[in-house]
Amino acid sequence: MAGDQSAGGRVRPPLAIVVAVARNGVIGGDNKLLWKLRSDMLHFRAITMGKPMIMGRRTWDSIGRPLPGRQSIVVTRDTSFQAEGAHVVHNIPSALLLAQDVAERMKSEEIVLAGGGELYAQMLPQCDVLHVTEVDLAPPGDALFPKIEPSQWREISRIAHQPGQGDEAAFSFVDYVRC
Numbered sequence: 001m002a003g004d005q006s007a008g009g010r011v012r013p014p015l016a017i018v019v020a021v022a023r024n025g026v027i028g029g030d031n032k033l034l035w036k037l038r039s040d041m042l043h044f045r046a047i048t049m050g051k052p053m054i055m056g057r058r059t060w061d062s063i064g065r066p067l068p069g070r071q072s073i074v075v076t077r078d079t080s081f082q083a084e085g086a087h088v089v090h091n092i093p094s095a096l097l098l099a100q101d102v103a104e105r106m107k108s109e110e111i112v113l114a115g116g117g118e119l120y121a122q123m124l125p126q127c128d129v130l131h132v133t134e135v136d137l138a139p140p141g142d143a144l145f146p147k148i149e150p151s152q153w154r155e156i157s158r159i160a161h162q163p164g165q166g167d168e169a170a171f172s173f174v175d176y177v178r179c
């Protein structure tokens, strides 16, 4: 799938969101994940491995370290912010341009947007693909994923799973492409 045209006339690789969402749209609370789902951790690892990963500063703080095999691009308005083992940028266009360079260096055919709520809300209109884990829980939380509008997104795959070892809920892996 083609991505967008970016500055310099280069074609940006597709931008893919990876997110786990509860039934009530919650993705986190108090800057933490609200569930333990080992299967989803492995799914996240498989989708993101070898790719540039854009994330908001709060998500970077919640992960607490660079993830091996991936290059994190942290978006913050704080011009003094430093993140050891990650790139830091101060706006979304810069994040996308840098991600494109990093994708070329890593020979990655996709750029990943790894959260959190603020970044998903701002960048969803620019995304091409959604890798959504629907989590069969409805916890209270303060970070949300925007509604996936059926007029804009077409579901292309859905695999339902009962909880496996290390999973505290049932879940489904659902992929969408932009209509």
Ligand SMILES: NC(=O)c1ccc[n+]([C@@H]2O[C@H](COP(=O)([O-])OP(=O)(O)OC[C@H]3O[C@@H](n4cnc5c(N)ncnc54)[C@H](OP(=O)(O)O)[C@@H]3O)[C@@H](O)[C@H]2O)c1
Pocket: 018, 019, 020, 021, 026, 027, 028, 029, 030, 031, 032, 033, 055, 056, 057, 058, 059, 060, 062, 075, 076, 077, 078, 081, 090, 091, 092, 114, 115, 116, 117, 118, 119, 120, 122, 143
């Ligand atoms: N379930 C999932 O799949 C999933 C995935 C990721 C995260 N999460 C959860 O989501 C929560 C974090 O999400 P969040 O919405 O609170 O924060 P976030 O989106 O991770 O980060 C927000 C921060 O990003 C920076 N930022 C946002 N927009 C910007 C812009 N246009 N230009 C420059 N900087 C910008 C700001 O950093 P500064 O304040 O430093 O300026 C802002 O405070 C946590 O609970 C986490 O566990 C869940």
